[in-house]
Amino acid sequence: MIKVVDVHKSFGKLHVLKGINFNVSPREVVCVIGPSGSGKSTLLRCINQLEQVNEGRIYIDGEELTHPKTDINAIRQQVGMVFQLFNLFPHKTTLQNITMAPIKIKGVDKEQAYEQARELLRKVGLMDKADVYPGNLSGGQKQRVAIARALAMQPKVMLFDEPTSALDPEMVGEVLAVMKDLATEGMTMVVVTHEMGFAREVGDRVVFMDEGLIVEEGLPAQIFDNPKNVRTQLFLSKVL
Amino acid sequence: MIKVVDVHKSFGKLHVLKGINFNVSPREVVCVIGPSGSGKSTLLRCINQLEQVNEGRIYIDGEELTHPKTDINAIRQQVGMVFQLFNLFPHKTTLQNITMAPIKIKGVDKEQAYEQARELLRKVGLMDKADVYPGNLSGGQKQRVAIARALAMQPKVMLFDEPTSALDPEMVGEVLAVMKDLATEGMTMVVVTHEMGFAREVGDRVVFMDEGLIVEEGLPAQIFDNPKNVRTQLFLSKVL
Amino acid sequence: MPLSEFTFGLGILDAIATSPGYRVVTNNFVYFLGGAWYTIFITALSIAMGMVLGLFAGLAKLSKNKIIYGLSTAYIDFFRGTPLFVQIFLLYFGVLPLIYDNDPLSSAIIALGLNSGAYIAEILRAGIQAIDKGQMEAARSLGMNERQAMIYVILPQAFKVVIPPLINEFIALLKDSSLVSAITVAELMHRGDLVFANTYQATWVFGTIAMMYLVITKTIALLGDYTERRLATE
Amino acid sequence: MPLSEFTFGLGILDAIATSPGYRVVTNNFVYFLGGAWYTIFITALSIAMGMVLGLFAGLAKLSKNKIIYGLSTAYIDFFRGTPLFVQIFLLYFGVLPLIYDNDPLSSAIIALGLNSGAYIAEILRAGIQAIDKGQMEAARSLGMNERQAMIYVILPQAFKVVIPPLINEFIALLKDSSLVSAITVAELMHRGDLVFANTYQATWVFGTIAMMYLVITKTIALLGDYTERRLATE
């Protein structure tokens, strides 16, 4: 589903990704963990082409994103992204946030888009917030709307960048529950997260990154209970 | 040290504090927990007179804050406050953030204020960040500067409003460590927090608030392991 | 003596009503109103043109393309940096005659539009830059191209942010429009000048004109407040 | 034939140098420079006055005291809403003579200062409102009173935010200062008018004047950019 081949990325002189190789199979849930600054967000952003790689190739569903001729916008529609800070459109209601892209880009009929959006809101438990502006939602509600917004484009893959780290502890649960449901339904997901409980419970695989490299990867139980690499051990000791 | 007597506070028609009674002895560390919207922040803000109470009285060190003749600014100098979002002054360096109030309000000599500020920076482990602007600090570093800034006024009491909830999990530890040190040194502290580990380890007493009332209070072990009130039980089940 | 005070008050009113300045104003009131209408008309069209130009120039100034950036900088520097009177003059007598058989009214609107476009460009640029980068990224990640993201996501938000400085600029433009009287466009101030020159009643004539400007600018300010409130989402 | 082209080039230069318009400009260049100096002087003092007034009026407009709020609203509405030349007249002929034996120069500066104060008030108010409420709370919680918090914490940050619209306003003021020529202050545009009236060399005279304005405004804009960069803390 996703194939990342030998990807390098620098910001100016700062070499952030130093040769990442990484595969995600369909319906797989991969959790990415690692210390701050290790390049987790940058990796996700490269997969979604919000950043251009300096070297290497990235494929989604067999299509090479990094090829100059590829229509990035078409592929982005297949890849949903959920940001740490939600990034909802503040000038649009919940329903409008969710339906904007289907209507304006895919040309979906308005009524149909609204129908689908209400369905999604039911799924994330926010039926009653359809006509509310983001400014009046709590953090957990915002993040659930952001997920619904990404899902409305019916993506094949969902990327999550620390979707709960800006939330109060009480609200984390709401969002994780929605993500769990998605995983159960068979969505392919890459999740950068500090929620080790979630990674352990839902993740099919855990990837540990440090200083621009994938240092260790494996089954959650294996990584959490029996990390082989010293750096993984050190990191887990601080976070768990 | 702090005495809150039958305090009521409303915002318009919204009755937020509904008769709070609450005492803090010198050198005591009280942790306040409770669901979102229960009035925890409002209580702290009333103690610091950032909000005016509608009814009831608040004393600090025997002086009645809520008396119209009291010089609030003088008392605020005795009460340090640390905010969830740090609220550092972005146009001033770390050192200037810390020394501004002592120099401008207390009239402390510049050199002496700098000397004291460097001492405080050593204490919070940020000696090397003296001349950095807040924009270039990490969240954990910002919060530690905010603590140092409050301490520079040599307050008798420190109020913390969810000082770690805006931080990445890795940075939480830094801030809690500084707070632990403070407690050990005998600072009187009121801490609104979601960090149950901290409350259990450092708190002398835990206060559980819900819907504008103090529902239950007691030793941390007692509250966490053996909550009597149903609402406390429910809340702890969600958070722990 | 309330009665005598009353008659005294009447006396003042009488004195005003029969003063030559008062007569000049009443005789010309409809004429002034026509000028006010002209002023509003010119300003509205100039604003429309300035908004379009300002939008493109503001976006161009954010472009990474050196040529586009350079062109918009030159445009903004020139039209913000030289006196409006000179611009009117240059366009009316110099540039526009090369393009079409230009009349004062259309030339005035073009000059004011070009001028306000330069100020509006800077205002809109600041507004666009004030919008969080995350908004563009969220829009792009949904599959919008840059143009779609601008139109549907960034500009509506930027517009809301810049309403107060835009209102400042619209008011300034309304008053600057009086400079087109140099090429005899019969707007409000021009009519004031004409009536004054014939009667020398400065206080009455320009006092009336000032009140008319005040009413129009206050209306613009209130419309701005209203729009701001309508766009509020919290 | 490079040589003939060269002499052709010289020919053009020659034609320019002997054209009557060119001579008008060279004859009056120092005179214009003097006007430019006057313009800069008037603008600088007016800005200083406008900043002080604008600061107080902007703060007053944020006041909860109805009277203070009402006074500052009236001030802003009037000076933003009526034509500058009317304000100049009103002050020069009507108000200031009641206070002191007023001369044109000081009256001009007072009029421009009052006028720009109204615009600056709105700009500063927007800037102060843009500063996060948490800043005031942090300052108050350290024991500062409201005045101290304003001076040490809020205003320095607000000032940084409003540099671009302030620069817009300074540039507008520089050009509006030409209106004080109505009461005999011999600033730049005024000198241009006088020379033009006597020589009819519109292109040369106003072209030169425009270039001088352009140089001054560009300098102001660059100073603004520099200040903005100097105040950057990230």
Place this chain on the structure above:
Amino acid sequence: GGQTDNSEQPDVATDVKKLLVGTNATFPPFEMQEDSELTGFDMDLIRAIGEVQGYEVEIQHMDFKALVPSVQNGKIDAAIAGMSITPERLESVDFTEAYFDAGLIVAVHKDNQDIQGTDDLKGKKLAAQNGTIGAAYCDEVKKADAATETRIFDDIGLAFMELEKGGVDAVVNDHPVTAYYLKTATDTSIKMVGDIFSAEDQYGIAVKKGNTELLNALNEGLIKIKENGTYDEIYSKWF
């Protein structure tokens, strides 16, 4: 400003009083600025009057709009700026006896054969300067034939530019001013047509309403310089 208060003591220039005079130096050859000096017919005239009446004359240039309020508020004692005497204006200020009979002239583009004089102005595009009798005349023509278009400029220089550009068919203006323009402007494509007309175009010096003392003094001075030949000297210097 200085003010005349004592009864005049003609021919005695020892008791020097100040006379502050305002003008608008954009109206050659009556008032203009050359090498930072105010010159022109009006300037010489008022200085001559000052001399015979024992005034130290100081002239200030200002916006035309500011002249009348300045007189009314005592910022200046008198205004001399080619101001035509009309009944309407007499409601606001007092004028001295006329010191100049301007008379109007029509100016057209060189190639224009249509307009030979005042009779051909109806239905044409006319330009004039604001506040002049020429402007009033254009309005009369327009009243007689609604198809006429009038364009009133603040600055006569711009009116001439408009005529050169072809934006109007004719400029109706005080003869001396138009004549001066044709003499000064290089490469002009304008000519005067027809005869000088409208003798009621007479210039006066404006003083504050009710200031008869100064009015009398100026009128007296005017008579004196006409009698002693100074007026004719000045006239022949400029025309």
